[in-house]
Amino acid sequence: MKFLVVYMFLGAFLPYFNPGCEALKYQGFAKDDESGSKFVDVKNHVRSRRSINGSEASCTNGNCTEQVQINHRYYVSKVISDGQRYWRDIEGHPNSTTHPSLSNQFLGRQKLRLGFKFPYYGHYLDSVVLTTGGFLYMDVHDTSLITDVQYLAPLMAYFNPSLSVNSTVLTLDDGEQLTVQWRNILLHNKTNVGPFNFQCTLHKNGTIWFAYKQVPVSVDSLPDLKYHPVRVGISDAFVILRRDPVRPIVYRVFFTYSQINITKKSVINGSAVVFHPLPS
Secondary structure, eight states: OHHHHHHHHHHHHGGGGOTTOTTOOOTTOOOOOTTSOEEEEEEEESSOOEEOOHHHHOOBTTBOOSEEEEEOSSEEEEEESSOGGGOOOOTTOTTOEEOHHHHTOSSOEEEEEEEEEEEETTEEEEEEEEETTSOEEOSSOOOTTTTTSSEEEEEEOOBOGGGOTTOEEEEEEOSSEEEEEEEEEOBSSOTTSOOEEEEEEEETTSOEEEEEEEOOSOGGGSOOBTTBOOEEEEEEEEEEEEEOSSSSEEEEEEEEEEEEEOOGGGOOTTOEEEEEEOOO
8 A cells, every 4th residue: 555655646746857758848738629629739740841051050169150141941041150239138128028927937938919010931920929948939829839830949948947036038029029038047957057048039020030148058968858859940830620520639730841940059159040031
C-alpha cells in the first residue's frame, strides 16, 4: 500500500521536475469546440523550410559579416551584426506597459490587442499573443502547437521570467509600431546562464525587427527540448478542420507553408535581423 501511495505521488508530480515533459505546455490552450468535440492538433509541412546558411551569417566573438541578405518567397531577411540602431529604448517610456501576468509566470501567454492592423504573410492581424518563451504567436487558434506553427520568434527558448524579480515582459505600441521586450529573463533549464535581453518590433507596413542587447551565451549551444525548441525566425501555416465521423473529435491539421529560420550563431550582442515583406 505504501508503495502504491508513493507511486501515485510521483506519477502526479514527476512531470513538473522534467523540463522536457509534455505536461509543461503553455497555459490556456486545447479548448473544445462549441459542440463539445475535442480538438486534436496535427502539424504538417507543405513546403521546404528556408534558412539563412550558417556559413554565411555566423558570428564569433562579435566578428561576422556586416549584412547578410536572403530573398525568401514572402520576405527578404537581413542579418546585421552592428544592429544597435534597431534597438528601441522602451524601458521607462511613459507609454510602455509592463505585463505582470507574464513577468511573474512560467509558460504563460497573453493576448494583446494592436493599435494598428499588422500585415503578416499577407493577412492583417489586429492582435497577437505574447508569451514568456521569447516569441509571439500569430494566430487565433488555441493550440498546443504554438512553438511549431504560426510564430514570430526573436529568440524562442525555455525562458522562465518567474525565476527573477528583475525579469519583465514589456511592450510599447504607438499606433505605428509595436515593440515587445523580454528583459533580464533566465532559462528555466539553465539558470546559471543569463540574463537575456532582446526585442521584436512590428511595423505597420509589415516590416519586422529583431534586436539583441544582451545574449550571454551562444544561442547555438542552447538545447532543444522535446516540447520546446529553440528557434529564431518566423513561420506561418493554414488550418484544415476534419471532423471524425464516429467519435466527438475534430482534427485540426496545421500545414506550415513557410518557415524562415535565422542561423542561431548570428544572434549576438548588438546584432539585429530585419524582415521586409515582399509584394503579395
